Structure formats: C-alpha cells, structure tokens
Amino acid sequence: MKPARPLSQRLIVWMRRLMVMTRKELLQLSRDIPIGLLLVYSFTVAVYVTGNGIRSQLHNASLLVLDNDHSFSSRELIHKFRDPFFRLEGEISDPHEGLRLLDRGRAMAVFEIPPRFHEQLVTGQPTAVQLLVDTTNSAQGLSAASYAVRIVSQFEQATVLARLGSADTSPQNFPVVESDHRVWYNPEQNDAWFESISHLLRQITIFSILLPAAALVREKERGTVEQLLVSPLTPFQIMLPKVLAMTVVILFATSVALFGIMKPAFGVPVKGSIVLFFSLTAVFVFSTAGMGLAAATLTRNQAQVGMMTLFVVAPMLLLSGLVAPMEALPPWTRHLMMLSPLRYFIEIANGILLKGSNLSVLWDSVLAMVVLGSGLFAFGVWQFRRQFE
Amino acid sequence: MNLRRIGAVAWKEWRETIRDRMFVLLAFLLPVSWMLVFGYGLVQDVEDIPFAVVDHDHTSLSRDYVYRFIGSRYFSFHGYIPGEKEADALLQRGKIRVAIIVPEKFEEQLLRAQSVGIQTLIDGTFPLRTDIVKGYVIAINGAFTSERLVAYLSHRRGISVEEADVLAHPVKVEVRYLYNEEVRSTWSMVPALVMFTLMVSSPLLTALGIVREKETGSIYNIYSSTVTRFEFLAGKLLPYVAISSVNAGILWLIGTQWFEVPFKGSLPFFLAASVVFVLSSTGIGLLVSLLVRTQIAALVITMVASMLPTILFSGLIVPVSSLSRGSQFQAHLFPGMYFTNIVRGTFLKGVGVEVLWPDICALALYALVLRSVGYKLFTKRPRS
Numbered sequence A: 001m002k003p004a005r006p007l008s009q010r011l012i013v014w015m016r017r018l019m020v021m022t023r024k025e026l027l028q029l030s031r032d033i034p035i036g037l038l039l040v041y042s043f044t045v046a047v048y049v050t051g052n053g054i055r056s057q058l059h060n061a062s063l064l065v066l067d068n069d070h071s072f073s074s075r076e077l078i079h080k081f082r083d084p085f086f087r088l089e090g091e092i093s094d095p096h097e098g099l100r101l102l103d104r105g106r107a108m109a110v111f112e113i114p115p116r117f118h119e120q121l122v123t124g125q126p127t128a129v130q131l132l133v134d135t136t137n138s139a140q141g142l143s144a145a146s147y148a149v150r151i152v153s154q155f156e157q158a159t160v161l162a163r164l165g166s167a168d169t170s171p172q173n174f175p176v177v178e179s180d181h182r183v184w185y186n187p188e189q190n191d192a193w194f195e196s197i198s199h200l201l202r203q204i205t206i207f208s209i210l211l212p213a214a215a216l217v218r219e220k221e222r223g224t225v226e227q228l229l230v231s232p233l234t235p236f237q238i239m240l241p242k243v244l245a246m247t248v249v250i251l252f253a254t255s256v257a258l259f260g261i262m263k264p265a266f267g268v269p270v271k272g273s274i275v276l277f278f279s280l281t282a283v284f285v286f287s288t289a290g291m292g293l294a295a296a297t298l299t300r301n302q303a304q305v306g307m308m309t310l311f312v313v314a315p316m317l318l319l320s321g322l323v324a325p326m327e328a329l330p331p332w333t334r335h336l337m338m339l340s341p342l343r344y345f346i347e348i349a350n351g352i353l354l355k356g357s358n359l360s361v362l363w364d365s366v367l368a369m370v371v372l373g374s375g376l377f378a379f380g381v382w383q384f385r386r387q388f389e
Numbered sequence B: 001m002n003l004r005r006i007g008a009v010a011w012k013e014w015r016e017t018i019r020d021r022m023f024v025l026l027a028f029l030l031p032v033s034w035m036l037v038f039g040y041g042l043v044q045d046v047e048d049i050p051f052a053v054v055d056h057d058h059t060s061l062s063r064d065y066v067y068r069f070i071g072s073r074y075f076s077f078h079g080y081i082p083g084e085k086e087a088d089a090l091l092q093r094g095k096i097r098v099a100i101i102v103p104e105k106f107e108e109q110l111l112r113a114q115s116v117g118i119q120t121l122i123d124g125t126f127p128l129r130t131d132i133v134k135g136y137v138i139a140i141n142g143a144f145t146s147e148r149l150v151a152y153l154s155h156r157r158g159i160s161v162e163e164a165d166v167l168a169h170p171v172k173v174e175v176r177y178l179y180n181e182e183v184r185s186t187w188s189m190v191p192a193l194v195m196f197t198l199m200v201s202s203p204l205l206t207a208l209g210i211v212r213e214k215e216t217g218s219i220y221n222i223y224s225s226t227v228t229r230f231e232f233l234a235g236k237l238l239p240y241v242a243i244s245s246v247n248a249g250i251l252w253l254i255g256t257q258w259f260e261v262p263f264k265g266s267l268p269f270f271l272a273a274s275v276v277f278v279l280s281s282t283g284i285g286l287l288v289s290l291l292v293r294t295q296i297a298a299l300v301i302t303m304v305a306s307m308l309p310t311i312l313f314s315g316l317i318v319p320v321s322s323l324s325r326g327s328q329f330q331a332h333l334f335p336g337m338y339f340t341n342i343v344r345g346t347f348l349k350g351v352g353v354e355v356l357w358p359d360i361c362a363l364a365l366y367a368l369v370l371r372s373v374g375y376k377l378f379t380k381r382p383r384s
Helices: A007-030 A033-043 A045-053 A072-078 A095-103 A117-123 A138-167 A191-222 A224-230 A235-266 A274-298 A302-319 A331-339 A341-355 A359-388 B003-019 B021-041 B060-070 B084-092 B106-111 B127-157 B161-168 B185-216 B219-224 B229-258 B267-291 B295-313 B325-333 B336-349 B353-377
Strands: A061-067 A086-091 A109-113 A127-134 A177-184 B049-055 B075-080 B098-102 B116-123 B171-178
Touching: A007 A033, A007 A191, A007 A235, A033 A045, A033 A191, A033 A235, A033 B295, A045 A191, A045 A235, A045 B295, A045 B325, A061 A072, A061 A095, A072 A109, A072 A117, A072 A138, A086 A138, A095 A109, A095 A127, A109 A138, A117 A127, A127 A138, A138 B127, A138 B161, A138 B171, A138 B185, A177 B127, A191 A224, A191 A235, A191 A274, A191 A302, A191 A341, A191 B295, A224 A235, A235 A274, A235 A359, A274 A302, A274 A341, A274 A359, A302 A331, A302 B021, A302 B185, A302 B295, A331 B021, A341 A359, B003 B021, B003 B185, B003 B229, B021 B185, B021 B229, B049 B060, B049 B084, B049 B127, B060 B075, B060 B098, B060 B106, B060 B127, B084 B098, B084 B116, B098 B127, B106 B116, B116 B127, B127 B161, B185 B219, B185 B229, B185 B267, B185 B295, B185 B336, B229 B267, B229 B353, B267 B295, B267 B336, B267 B353, B295 B325, B295 B336, B325 B336, B336 B353
Parallel strands: A061 A086, A061 A109, A127 B171, A177 B116, B049 B075, B049 B098
Antiparallel strands: A109 A127, B098 B116
8 A cells, every 4th residue: 555645745746737737728728719719709809899889778769750830849849859868760741651660660769749739838738749659679668758758748847837937936946856866886877888897797607608518528529538537637636627727718808808998998997806806707707617517517418518508508698687687587587596606796796896895795695606606516526426437 | 413312411410410319309498498488587677676765854745755666666665774874885785776865854845835856876787777767766756746846836826736737737748659559578578589599599509410520520421422512501401490490480389379479460471581580590500610620619609609699789688770880780790680670570560571571681691691601611622
C-alpha cells in the first residue's frame, strides 16, 4: 500500500489537474471558430442592436386621424398626440378607409373627432371622441388606449379649468390632486438600459447552459470520456474544469459587453460594486451550468442535449421576468420560476447596476441562487458518477 | 432528378429520426409543451403590484384616497410605513414597486378648494412595468380628482351632480377595441406563440438532423452515391418539413380548442401559409447545418439565430411598427414577422389572402433564396 501523501502535496496535484483540464477546455473552445464568432457577435453587436432598437413601452404607435370638425380645438387636440408615444400617420376622410388600414396592419389606432366639436366645447355641451384600437397585441393596444385617454383628459381639464377659472376664480383654486411621479433607478425610463441589461443576461444564460453541457456530451459521443475516466481524475475533476473554463470565457465576454458597449453607448450606470457583480455572475454561471450538466448526463447525444435544454432554456428566458414583469405572470408561473436561477440573477444584476445595492440588500436572492446552483451541480456530478462507475 | 431516390433519402431520414426515441418525443412534445407553458405563463396583464403608503395627513380624506389603491385589483397593499426612508429600503429590496406619499394638510387644502400634490415613487428598473404603473396611478388619481371637482362645482354653483359632471367633463372618450374585443392577453399571445414555436423548433430539428450525418461520417456514403445534391437536400428536408407542418396543425388545434381563441379566417389558407412558413424556417436550419461541422455549433447557432430575433423582432411582444429603424430592418430579415402578421390576421382579424398576400410572397421568396443558397453551398466534394 502506498503511504498517504501529505495534504499540501495532494492539494497541489489536485489544483494542477484542475489547471491542466481547464486549459484543455479553453483550447478546445478556442478552436471552435463558429462558436467563437457567435460569442463575439452575441456579446457585442447583439447587445448594441437590442439596447438601441427595442422599446417595450408604447412608442411610435401609428395613428390615423379622422377629423370631422377641422377647427381650432380639434387641431389642438390632434397635435397633442405625438412623439414619443404616437406617430401621426396621416389624415383620412372616410371611416371605412380607417378600418381597411387597420385590417392591413398599417395603423394601430384611428382617432375620430365628431363634427361641431369646437362649438360644443365652447358652449359647454357634452361631446364624445372615438378611438379604434387594434388589440391583436393586447398589451400595446391597452397602453395606446390609456395614453389616448390621458391626453384627452389633460386637454379637457385644461379647457375646463380655463373656462371655469375666468368665471369663478384663478385656475389653481380648485380641489384637484396633482399626481407627481418620481421614477427611481432609471429616472428617464431609458429603455436601452433595461433592454441591454436583459439581453446580456439572456446571452449569459444561453451560453452558460449550453457550452458546458455540449462539451460534456461531445466527450461522451466521441468516446474520449472513456480516456478521462481511466485517468486519475475523479468525476468531479472532469466536470469542474468544464464549468470553470466556460465561466472564465463568459465573464470575459460580459466585461466586454458591459464596458465596451453598454457603458459607452447607452450610459448604463454601474452604481454598486463591480467586484460583487462579477463574483455573483460567476455564481450564476455555475448554477446554470450545473443545470446544463445535469441535462447532459441524462442524454446520449448532442441533439438530445439541445432539445432537452430547449425545454428548460426557453421557459427560463421568457418567464423569469425579462420579457414580462413578474407581476404580470399568473401565480403558478411565479412559483415555478422560484426554481429558475435567472429569476434571482435579474434582481441581483439590476440591483447592483441600477440601484447600487450591496449584499445586505441582496442576500436572500444570492442565497437562493447559491442553494439552487449547488443543488443542481451536485445532482449533475452524482448522475455522472452513477453512469460511469 | 429522380423521385425514387428522393423518396429513399427521405425514408432513410425518417427511419433515423424515429429510431432516436427521444428525438421523436421532443420533436412532437416540445411544441405542444411550449404552447401550453407559454400560453398560460405569458399573460401580460400586470396586476397585484405591491405598494406602500406614507400618510403624513391621517385624515378621513387621505384614507379615502389610499383606499382607492387598496381596493384596485391592479395593486396589492403592502402596508402603511412611517417615512420616506422606509419606502427607499422597500423599493431597493424589490418588496414594493410603488410608494405613495400623502402630504400634510391634504384634507385641509382640498376642503379649502386648493390643489395639492401627491408624490408617488416608482421603481424604474423595468420600463414597461413603470409605464403601466404610471398609467394606473394617473387613472386612479384622475377618478378621485374628478369626483372632488364635481362635488365642489355642484356645491359651489348650486347645480345637480349630473350637471356638474357635464361641466367638468365635456369630452367623453369612446374606446373601441378591435379584433380582440375583450382585450384578452391569451387571445393575442396564443396565435403569436404558434409562430414562435414553429420558428424555433423547426430550424433546430433540421439543423441537428443534417449535421448528425456529418458528424457520424455517414455523409460520405452520400458523397460517393449516385444521389445528386438536389435529391439529397430535398429528401433530407422532406421529413422535417412534414413534422413541422403536422405540428402547425396540432398547434392550431391547441390554440382554438384548448385556449378557445377564435379563428375567424380560413383554415385551408392558414395551413397553406404554415407550410410556406415551415419551408422558409427549415431553410434557416439547412443553411446553418451547411456552415458548421459539429452538432453543438449547429445547436447553439440555430438557437441564437432563431430564438432571440424571434423574441425581439417578430412582433411577439413589441409590434414591428414601434421598433427603431435599424431594428425594423432586422425584423424584415427574419421570416417570423411575416408569419406573425398571418397568424394574427387569420385568427383574430379574419382576413385572408387578399390582405396577407405580401407576407406570403415574402415567405416564399425567403424559402426560395435560402434553398438556392443552401444548394450552392452544399457540395459533394468537400475541401480538407
């Protein structure tokens, strides 16, 4: 029997094996040119395009106007519908034409002003304007309607107070409640901040699930995993370097996206600690990689891994709170998404970057993510060992 | 061209696909499960927004004002808190999204017929939600204000409440919601999900199927056989086009039967359009599979190339007309947008080929171009 080596020496051997294997993974990845190109594209061009192009709020909704009055008041009201919410697509003279253009998707809404609008307004008679909204996209349709109602009621309040004010007292002296909003963390409601951060998180998620999973299955498929298993490496030492190598690559790509694109192009603030952000990103990559590896151990070839991860990745991307806010999802989805590490990472990333939060605020999200991630990772290693021993 | 050889390749491909039991399961199960999960999960009606109140006034009128928010189904009441500092902490931890601050002398000023300001602090991390919350706050505040104003006017001028109401609100807005009269989120999401599911699953199946042949080396049998390039590609794609077309029918059934979304258009037109769409989306898979050698590369590239542009640029969430110019250009480069027009058009608007022909043409062109590029790129004499 061999005498047991001292702990320090064993640790050195352990670390060295880890280094060698990590280097092997990095080399293997660097020789895969399509994947490399895709990584570069996803963390630079794609982040820029998304941040620049996507507006989740109502923006430029195309509006047609049917003005039956052609008066001073009607024109004044119409001109209140403008950027950034509405875009005046033009005037029409026939209601049927409006419907036809709505059918064709050329316009999102038609705003109709009745004849004698100005006259009724001046003489204090009730009048009604009409709005036709395309609600094939219900969220946008509702939003357009709510902005339109808001614009009309502002117009209405201004005219009413002006008229009553001249008869009674000064316009301020009415019992009205002015609602004053302050929007925190993103005062200008800059969509580019949110969209570019979200896109970065999506890319991190996709790559951190797929890359390690695919790397493991590729070894299984080519049979090189047999070589690794007869080597003195433990299953843990085979899996950990794969995740480690991908984490290094993804962290590097993230910093390129953050400091190369998002900060200079959109002015995304980094209010909190950057060290904290990157360490927690690493934790997130580990958690999701564990998920991918668990999937990889359950499948035999890469095609299957792809389909398996699709079951997991697509719901994660769409339901974790990047596309629709958590409050918009039905309760069962909210409960199910407690199992998605991405859900916590969204809180963490937005917290650190936009709110300047530190660990004392984020601890519960971090804890949940760590528990989930280590659970998944342990499950992956256990599966792997069970298959080969 | 020899039809028998195309048939043989297609038959071989079909056998290969259905022998990989998991592949078959996923090819048919994945679209169905996505449809169900997203159809239920991706409802976009923002409700139950947690909010807290700082009430500096403590009067019956201030409580009445706050009660408007507590009673609304859009908000969920977190509690009264003593000051702005606590509001900050709760907002930062994401426990609440809105804090309402009622100033001192709220009641006193209103009763003296003076205007008062209410401050709301809104979490701005998610601009869409911020926007919706702002809309709700303005609506509730507007209702409260108008009641006060009407009461004041009727009292001041000695007229009835109805007369005062006309005086205060001369302009009514009649909103008519077209195509989706009850503005149900499910009705607008489910048809778009038919597009999303087909758009992501069909290129993936195709790409993996073709690259599998490259990776296992069985493609050399093809290189050395009498099968021509055209016959190989046609036969190879046939099973995947068939699977995806069947899926289109299944998804239509789920949409109309399970989610009870109305289908106002013509079914034959919809099915024909789906086949054209599937022809173009499998073309993306074909193209990817010709450019890469490994299944993993095919997988990652197809996913990134099909899933992200579809989520972002297809009109699934954000209408194409609201995108910036650059993104609109991108949107026109992917087939998803055209098919979104077709599904929403046939399901909800009840329009047919007379309106949707430009979209069909675009998809057909797309399929044709992708096929020709694929044909050019595929060679039986590979380098290296």
